[in-house]
Amino acid sequence: MTDHTVLLVExxxxxxALILRxxxxxxxxxxxxxxNDGVEALEYLFSTGPFEGEERPxxxxxxxxxxxxxxxxxQVLERVRADPDTKNIPxxxxxxxxxxxxxxxxYDLGVNSYVPKPVDFEEFTAAVARxxxxxxxxxxxxx
Amino acid sequence: MTIKTQSQIAIGFGLIVCSLGIAALIxxxxxxxTVEAESKFADDLNTALVxxxxxxxxxxxxxxxxxxxxxRIQHKRVSELVHRDVESWPGMTSLLEExxxxxxxxxxxxxxxxxxxxxxxxxxxxxxxxxxxxxxGILAQSAAMHSKSLRVQQFSRSDASIIRGxxxxxxxxxxxxxxxxxxxxxxxxxxxxxRRVLDLRATLRRIGHGNLEExxxxxxxxxxxxxxxxxxxxxxxxxxxxxxxxKSNKKLKDSKxxxxxxxxxxxxxxxxxxxxxxxxxxxxxxxxxxxLRSMSGxxxxxxxxxxxxxxxxARDYLFRITRASKRMGLLIDDMLALSRITRKEITRxxxxxxxxxxxxxxxxxxxxPERHVKVDVAQGLLAEGDEALLRATMQNLIGNxxxxxxxxxxxxxxxxxxxxxxxxxxxxxxxxxxFDMAYADKLFAPFQRLHSEKEFEGTGIGLASVARIIHxxxxxxxxxxxxxxGATLYFTLGPGDGTA
Numbered sequence: 001m002t003d004h005t006v007l008l009v010e011x012x013x014x015x016x017a018l019i020l021r022x023x024x025x026x027x028x029x030x031x032x033x034x035x036n037d038g039v040e041a042l043e044y045l046f047s048t049g050p051f052e053g054e055e056r057p058x059x060x061x062x063x064x065x066x067x068x069x070x071x072x073x074x075q076v077l078e079r080v081r082a083d084p085d086t087k088n089i090p091x092x093x094x095x096x097x098x099x100x101x102x103x104x105x106x107y108d109l110g111v112n113s114y115v116p117k118p119v120d121f122e123e124f125t126a127a128v129a130r131x132x133x134x135x136x137x138x139x140x141x142x143x
Numbered sequence: 144m145t146i147k148t149q150s151q152i153a154i155g156f157g158l159i160v161c162s163l164g165i166a167a168l169i170x171x172x173x174x175x176x177t178v179e180a181e182s183k184f185a186d187d188l189n190t191a192l193v194x195x196x197x198x199x200x201x202x203x204x205x206x207x208x209x210x211x212x213x214x215r216i217q218h219k220r221v222s223e224l225v226h227r228d229v230e231s232w233p234g235m236t237s238l239l240e241e242x243x244x245x246x247x248x249x250x251x252x253x254x255x256x257x258x259x260x261x262x263x264x265x266x267x268x269x270x271x272x273x274x275x276x277x278x279x280g281i282l283a284q285s286a287a288m289h290s291k292s293l294r295v296q297q298f299s300r301s302d303a304s305i306i307r308g309x310x311x312x313x314x315x316x317x318x319x320x321x322x323x324x325x326x327x328x329x330x331x332x333x334x335x336x337x338r339r340v341l342d343l344r345a346t347l348r349r350i351g352h353g354n355l356e357e358x359x360x361x362x363x364x365x366x367x368x369x370x371x372x373x374x375x376x377x378x379x380x381x382x383x384x385x386x387x388x389x390k391s392n393k394k395l396k397d398s399k400x401x402x403x404x405x406x407x408x409x410x411x412x413x414x415x416x417x418x419x420x421x422x423x424x425x426x427x428x429x430x431x432x433x434x435l436r437s438m439s440g441x442x443x444x445x446x447x448x449x450x451x452x453x454x455x456x457a458r459d460y461l462f463r464i465t466r467a468s469k470r471m472g473l474l475i476d477d478m479l480a481l482s483r484i485t486r487k488e489i490t491r492x493x494x495x496x497x498x499x500x501x502x503x504x505x506x507x508x509x510x511x512p513e514r515h516v517k518v519d520v521a522q523g524l525l526a527e528g529d530e531a532l533l534r535a536t537m538q539n540l541i542g543n544x545x546x547x548x549x550x551x552x553x554x555x556x557x558x559x560x561x562x563x564x565x566x567x568x569x570x571x572x573x574x575x576x577x578f579d580m581a582y583a584d585k586l587f588a589p590f591q592r593l594h595s596e597k598e599f600e601g602t603g604i605g606l607a608s609v610a611r612i613i614h615x616x617x618x619x620x621x622x623x624x625x626x627x628x629g630a631t632l633y634f635t636l637g638p639g640d641g642t643a
Contacts, residue, residue, distance in 0.1 A: 014434075
């Protein structure tokens with residue numbers, strides 16, 4: 001499990017740093033690939049654009065923020081679920097939004113888990129740790 | 144011709160006919176009187192002649208002086224009768240001609256007889272013969288008169304029946320006349336008038352049902368015609384009034400519609416503004432929180448990952464930064480909550496403050512198990528207001544009481560209601576640290592605090608929120624306190640209904 005990559009799609013650099021730190025602190029040693037927005041993430045997943053021709057196995061989990069420039073998280077989720085190569089990858093939405101509409105749409109689009117980012121930093125760290133421990137160490141994916 | 148004139152004519156005719164009738168009746172009566180007299184005369188004559196006849200027979204049989212005297216009297220009577228003036232009874236005169244002659248004859252015969260009886264010197268046989276001839280003459284005359292008198296009686300009777308017939312005919316005629324007048328009055332006057340009155344009624348009914356367009360046929364120049372014309376005038380005025388009414392009604396409706404439109408527009412604007420405000424507040428708080436998280440996050444990270452490289456001062460600075468950002472987070476939350484309270488719709492339900500207070504006290508003691516606070520909640524504290532907002536109020540007030548009794552060993556919080564008063568005054572009392580009444584006016588202002596952050600944590604928003612909630616319910620909130628001797632927060636939830 002530890003050799004599978006984790007795809008983190010997050011535009012806020014501070015949140016990126018804090019998430020990575022939290023995972024590291026909890027001894028989650030998976031390689032974390034960070035994409036700054038949805039467009040980049042999809043190019044990475046489907047090996048298009050700057051990632052043209054790169055062959056690699058699917059990430060073990062996609063940590064997805066919703067509010068991002070260009071393509072937002074829900075649109076990314078939709079595309080991921082539409083493609084047979086990627087539709088089975090677990091997606092965890094990690095977002096500051098607690099809007100009922102966002103939650104509903106996410107589940108409609110087939111998200112595996114919806115985790116609001118706590119405003120308190122300590123809770124944020126703990127939440128990320130829990131997510132990481134579960135999805136990266138406990139959960140099994142299709143190989 | 145006016146109806147009045149027509150009625151007067153009718154009455155005139157009626158009077159004429161009645162007068163004629165009365166005249167006829169009077170005439171009939173006099174005729175009947177005449178006939179009666181005639182009958183009586185005939186009867187009297189008949190009776191007198193019967194008597195004379197009988198006396199004549201007696202005379203022949205026994206010509207005593209008494210009988211002769213009686214015969215003479217009777218004959219006188221008969222003569223009086225037959226010689227009566229019967230000019231008033233036409234036909235009677237000719238009938239009495241014969242009886243008159245015979246009466247005269249009878250008188251002469253009697254005189255002759257008297258002479259013979261007086262003359263006793265004459266020869267009896269001659270006398271007897273003469274007397275016999277006289278007697279037979281008297282008898283004959285008497286009988287003839289009698290039979291004539293019967294004719295007279297017959298005559299008078301037929302006269303009577305003729306008169307009676309005439310009277311009956313006259314009475315019938317009179318009645319007929321009256322009936323004719325009555326019918327004529329009815330058909331010529333009454334029925335026409337009635338029909339026109341019915342027309343008038345129908346017209347009025349039509350108008351009464353709202354038909355003001357049809358003009359009213361104006362009839363002749365009499366009272367009913369006048370009435371029709373008056374009704375038409377009334378109709379025109381009603382029409383005018385109704386038109387004016389319709390106009391002003393329409394104006395009212397139009398302005399009402401306009402107002403409603405405006406209200407709808409305003410409501411839409413308000414709702415939109417509220418939504419915008421909500422979205423704004425939400426995004427502001429989110430956008431403000433994100434950097435806060437970064438700030439406190441990296442501070443913590445520094446503290447955790449580089450604690451060996453940090454000296455006390457550095458650690459202290461980092462701690463202050465973290466604390467400051469936590470405080471900012473609280474302020475953002477409180478401001479968001481306060482703005483939400485202002486915008487939320489108030490629903491008026493029956494809210495049990497006792498239950499809310501007891502639940503919250505329970506929650507507080509669970510979250511803060513080291514503290515032993517005696518919470519005394521009066522039973523049956525029912526209030527009319529918004530459940531969510533009142534819950535927030537009680538939580539605020541009890542939370543404050545909990546906080547400010549922290550330093551008291553025998554901390555007591557009391558929740559209740561003042562005994563009398565309309566509206567009901569609720570209170571939350573504690574025996575905590577209290578506050579200086581000199582600054583009481585600042586108590587409910589947002590972000591104003593009467594204790595330093597070092598003494599007691601807090602943003603100063605709590606009571607401002609409570610005040611907002613109470614004011615939105617139309618109530619009042621105030622406080623009373625002694626330093627170190629606790630504080631009491633009073634509030635009402637409405638203006639009351641004027642009854643005590």
